[in-house]
Amino acid sequence: MKRSHWRSIYTSGEVLQYQLNFTTASGTGLELYDIVVLATPLQASVGSGLRFRDFEPSFDELPGSYHGTVATIVHGYLNTSFFGFPDPRLFPFASVLTTETPSLFFNSVASVCPVNISAGFRRKQPQEAGVYKVFSPRSLDKPQLKTLFRSYYSAQVTEWQAYPQYGSSQGLPPVELHPNLYYLNGIEWAGSAMEMSSVAAKNIALLAYHRWNKQTDMVDQKDLMHRIKTEL
Ligand SMILES: Cc1cc2nc3c(=O)[nH]c(=O)nc-3n(C[C@H](O)[C@H](O)[C@H](O)COP(=O)(O)OP(=O)(O)OC[C@H]3O[C@@H](n4cnc5c(N)ncnc54)[C@H](O)[C@@H]3O)c2cc1C
Structure with a gap:
């Protein structure tokens, strides 16, 4: 892919779908998605070439290098x-x-x-x-x-x-950048290894599933840490 940008499509304030416009060697294209997982770093120094248009609230390239x-x-x-x-x-x-x-x-x-x-x-x-x-x-x-x-x-x-260029003061980038738009590589700011990407991918798949099916009780479960600690 040579160039690509994402645009969110709204109806009465709600995000409906995401539109991907892209240019390849064989021409330009356009596709629509309900759920999007971005699985490449969005920092300017990495240069994914992805652009985001019409996002409300807007976000640009993430800070850090x-x-x-x-x-x-x-x-x-x-x-x-x-x-x-x-x-x-x-x-x-x-x-x-x-x-x-x-x-x-x-x-x-x-x-x-x-x-x-x-x-x-x-x-x-x-x-x-x-x-x-x-x-x-x-x-x-x-x-x-x-x-x-x-x-x-x-x-x-x-x-x-x-x-990532690690320091002691920066936090982790958000996992949910927008409704149904998820960002996998933020986990690298906690630790950069293939296992970390696998953990992030599984977490995002579960989160996307629960959000899509409106199973809000399965997201940020308050007693989860307690249950995990006591289940053995
Ligand atoms: C030199 C080196 C050694 C490493 N050694 C180890 C190791 O021994 N053990 C270990 O566990 N980890 C190691 N890692 C880390 C490991 O490689 C990463 O943690 C892992 O690759 C991250 O996986 P990812 O899928 O999130 O990202 P990536 O593997 O970086 O994949 C991102 C993909 O997105 C694609 N992409 C980018 N922009 C676009 C776009 N606009 N459109 C479409 N596609 C796009 C890229 O081409 C790439 O294929 C090493 C990394 C490096 C650089």
């Missing part, structure tokens, strides 16, 4: 000398993690395994060429790559808007 992380996938020989092991056969680690140090040019280096591993699978040893995932605050230049790797066949670089 995302933290940039560069992922470099390298196929090569790890320079174990850099980590204090001149003999790669004695290097015992699969991952090297760091704490924040301004002078350090990388955050982590980790050996990567396939997602589906066969019965006879064996992780590549440091003296062999393996695939490594390097996270760094900025793109690595050649001397930095040559510091981490004795030699390498390939290096693929992807810049991610990886997770």
Whole structure:
């Protein structure tokens, strides 16, 4: 999708449906929805390209920004000398993690395994060429790559808007932006991981169902915490 904007359609003050206008390579289109779940960050720094028109009350891009992380996938020989092991056969680690140090040019280096591993699978040893995932605050230049790797066949670089720029004072964005219009990625401001997105998705599915069927007693149940704590 190249460009898209949402518009709310009202009748006598009540929101009836949401209209999505979009432009793709094959032209423009328009679709109507009763319930909408937005499942991408709405912060300007992430740049979903979504626009919202005629919303009352209106909301624009949400405040805050995302933290940039560069992922470099390298196929090569790890320079174990850099980590204090001149003999790669004695290097015992699969991952090297760091704490924040301004002078350090990388955050982590980790050996990567396939997602589906066969019965006879064996992780590549440091003296062999393996695939490594390097996270760094900025793109690595050649001397930095040559510091981490004795030699390498390939290096693929992807810049991610990886997770929220956390602070101690900001709250969570709303889950319901408008009637029947839900926002999933606010949960990332509590913790950014796939499990968190799954939890948010399940919560929103339940909330949307109860709101749609007007089962208000199932929303914000006052004694829920007490029941959960005492059910075991
Ligand atoms: C480098 C990196 C490493 C990570 N490692 C881990 C890990 O080890 N374990 C873990 O649990 N989590 C990890 N995470 C976090 C995890 O990837 C996220 O928490 C998760 O992907 C969030 O899922 P999501 O579906 O909410 O958002 P996303 O995966 O960001 O999906 C949003 C989707 O919306 C699409 N989109 C955006 N704008 C529009 C539009 N206008 N129209 C249509 N579609 C649009 C995007 O293309 C994208 O496909 C990592 C993240 C990064 C960046």
